[in-house]
Amino acid sequence: xxxxxxxxxxxxxxxxxxxxxxxxxxxxxxxxxxxxxxxxxxxxxxxxxxxxxxxxxxxxxxxxxxxxxxxxxxxxxxxxxxxxxxxxxxxxxxxxxxxxxxxxxxxxxxxxxxxxxxxxxxxxxxxxxxxxxxxxxxxxxxxxxxxxxxxxxxxxxxxxxxxxxxxxxxxxxxxxxxxxxxxxxxxxxxxxxxxxxxxxxxxxxxxxxxxxxxxxxxxxxxxxxxxxxxxxxxxxxxxxxxxxxxxxxxxxxx
Amino acid sequence: xxxxxxxxxxxxxxxxxxxxxxxxxxxxxxxxxxxxxxxxxxxxxxxxxxxxxxxxxxxxxxxxxxxxxxxxxxxxxxxxxxxxxxxxxxxxxxxxxxxxxxxxxxxxxxxxxxxxxxxxxxxxxxxxxxxxxxxxxxxxxxxxxxxxxxxxxxxxxxxxxxxxxxxxxxxxxxxxxxxxxxxxxxxxxxxxxxxxxxxxxxxxxxxxxxxxxxxxxxxxxxxxxxxxxxxxxxxxxxxxxxxxxxxxxxxxxx
DNA sequence: CGATGTATTGAACTCGATCAAACAGTGTGG
DNA sequence: CCACACTGTTTGATCGAGTTCAATACATCG
Numbered sequence: 001x002x003x004x005x006x007x008x009x010x011x012x013x014x015x016x017x018x019x020x021x022x023x024x025x026x027x028x029x030x031x032x033x034x035x036x037x038x039x040x041x042x043x044x045x046x047x048x049x050x051x052x053x054x055x056x057x058x059x060x061x062x063x064x065x066x067x068x069x070x071x072x073x074x075x076x077x078x079x080x081x082x083x084x085x086x087x088x089x090x091x092x093x094x095x096x097x098x099x100x101x102x103x104x105x106x107x108x109x110x111x112x113x114x115x116x117x118x119x120x121x122x123x124x125x126x127x128x129x130x131x132x133x134x135x136x137x138x139x140x141x142x143x144x145x146x147x148x149x150x151x152x153x154x155x156x157x158x159x160x161x162x163x164x165x166x167x168x169x170x171x172x173x174x175x176x177x178x179x180x181x182x183x184x185x186x187x188x189x190x191x192x193x194x195x196x197x198x199x200x201x202x203x204x205x206x207x208x209x210x211x212x213x214x215x216x217x218x219x220x221x222x223x224x225x226x227x228x229x230x231x232x233x234x235x236x237x238x239x240x241x242x243x244x245x246x247x248x249x250x251x252x253x254x
Numbered sequence: 255x256x257x258x259x260x261x262x263x264x265x266x267x268x269x270x271x272x273x274x275x276x277x278x279x280x281x282x283x284x285x286x287x288x289x290x291x292x293x294x295x296x297x298x299x300x301x302x303x304x305x306x307x308x309x310x311x312x313x314x315x316x317x318x319x320x321x322x323x324x325x326x327x328x329x330x331x332x333x334x335x336x337x338x339x340x341x342x343x344x345x346x347x348x349x350x351x352x353x354x355x356x357x358x359x360x361x362x363x364x365x366x367x368x369x370x371x372x373x374x375x376x377x378x379x380x381x382x383x384x385x386x387x388x389x390x391x392x393x394x395x396x397x398x399x400x401x402x403x404x405x406x407x408x409x410x411x412x413x414x415x416x417x418x419x420x421x422x423x424x425x426x427x428x429x430x431x432x433x434x435x436x437x438x439x440x441x442x443x444x445x446x447x448x449x450x451x452x453x454x455x456x457x458x459x460x461x462x463x464x465x466x467x468x469x470x471x472x473x474x475x476x477x478x479x480x481x482x483x484x485x486x487x488x489x490x491x492x493x494x495x496x497x498x499x500x501x502x503x504x505x506x507x508x
Numbered sequence: 509c510g511a512t513g514t515a516t517t518g519a520a521c522t523c524g525a526t527c528a529a530a531c532a533g534t535g536t537g538g
Numbered sequence: 539c540c541a542c543a544c545t546g547t548t549t550g551a552t553c554g555a556g557t558t559c560a561a562t563a564c565a566t567c568g
Binding site: 193194195205206209210212213225 | 513514515516517
């Protein structure tokens with residue numbers, strides 16, 4: 001694929017919220033055609049980023065918010081002594097970058113998990129557009145609210161759940177994420193490493209690995225590297241919601 | 255104090271962002287007098303809530319956001335099996351209730367830690383006002399951004415820090431919270447119980463108690479029930495930031 | 509092929525939880 | 539005024555889930 005292809009692709013995509021298949025979960029959902037056109041003019045599509053590249057990082061000047069268009073990202077923050085915590089995984093239709101409003105600089109870092117592209121929305125232009133399109137404003141609040149809910153759920157997980165619940169909850173969330181996007185809800189193809197999962201869940205990588213094996217031995221999952229098949233949705237939900245009945249899990253034996 | 259007093263107090267306060275001493279940290283900071291008057295007309299001040307009362311709770315219909323005017327609150331969420339996690343403490347000038355935009359219902363519960371009052375802002379009216387007053391919109395985003403930053407920091411704490419760092423970080427945050435409000439930064443009068451602190455930090459109440467004693471024995475703090483005096487800011491920061499040098503802490507001995 | 513990054517498994521240890529009991533303030537009523 | 543209960547807090551002793559350290563397996567790629 002030549003550079004030329006890339007550029008052309010680029011231009012044709014640029015004004016295409018209408019043809020975007022994540023438009024139905026994203027900021028523009030429910031927007032009327034006319035408003036969509038208006039909004040489209042302020043959206044910039046950047047060249048896709050490769051796995052491991054950063055959309056922006058902690059401390060960067062804040063000028064835009066972004067919608068994930070394709071691929072997936074992790075959000076991380078760093079502590080004063082250099083340790084990192086992943087605070088979220090985000091997928092097509094999700095909004096990232098709202099952390100920048102407070103001090104005009106970003107507090108978290110957004111890094112791609114695979115090749116990913118983004119719709120960039122300049123804050124200045126957005127504020128003007130929001131004034132003209134009330135629904136856009138409302139949708140924006142909805143997406144922020146969704147980010148806040150994700151964070152609330154992660155805090156609950158990190159503060160109160162044991163390791164089994166954490167992993168089960170994570171898999172349930174991944175599953176319903178896929179379902180919302182129209183994919184199969186029982187076949188998960190993880191874009192993140194065990195290391196990322198462990199960090200996100202506040203666990204050691206070994207614990208995640210062991211739990212996956214245990215789940216597999218108890219016919220809850222089928223684990224093949226990054227491909228995970230949910231064999232028993234009911235049991236998995238049982239673990240995630242800590243329902244004692246379905247907790248008939250055996251150690252290490254099949 | 256009679257009922258009459260209460261009502262009068264009430265009315266006179268109602269249009270008084272100008273005279274409110276938390277106005278400089280809250281939504282209205284930097285607003286021009288004219289805009290302030292406009293905004294004032296859409297703000298409702300409710301009768302103060304007593305300690306333990308709820309401003310709203312998970313599942314309630316979402317119609318307003320609130321600024322804490324006086325007192326303090328905790329935000330909690332509940333897991334499917336009924337366990338609660340405190341995800342934040344909020345103080346005068348802070349915004350709560352932004353969790354409701356996603357599904358028009360609240361995901362978290364806001365409960366007062368002491369007698370507290372709130373400025374209620376109807377979402378519908380706010381959206382209209384924001385259109386007319388661009389700065390108001392910007393301030394609103396700033397406060398949301400602040401909430402997100404708080405959450406990011408708590409996730410980092412819950413995911414990566416050991417118990418000593420958690421407690422030290424909490425005290426540092428409380429201290430700078432007080433300082434920002436113009437109070438002494440080394441004399442903390444906690445409005446929350448040990449139980450709340452422990453829950454917030456993802457620890458057992460006994461662990462918090464033991465750590466407070468240890469800190470006291472090492473001349474970092476002076477603990478007298480809910481009154482905590484920071485005797486050694488440098489050391490406390492050292493623990494919070496995990497700097498090995500200042501970690502010369504002895505067990506159980508003075 | 510060896511080399512590298514990623515993942516699994518095993519064994520020992522540790523931090524913080526849990527269980528249990530005592531202690532300290534605060535109010536209540538006799 | 540003191541006995542009583544009640545709630546919140548401290549302290550002690552024990553235990554276990556999950557970490558850490560270490561070794562091995564596995565896949566991908568030069």
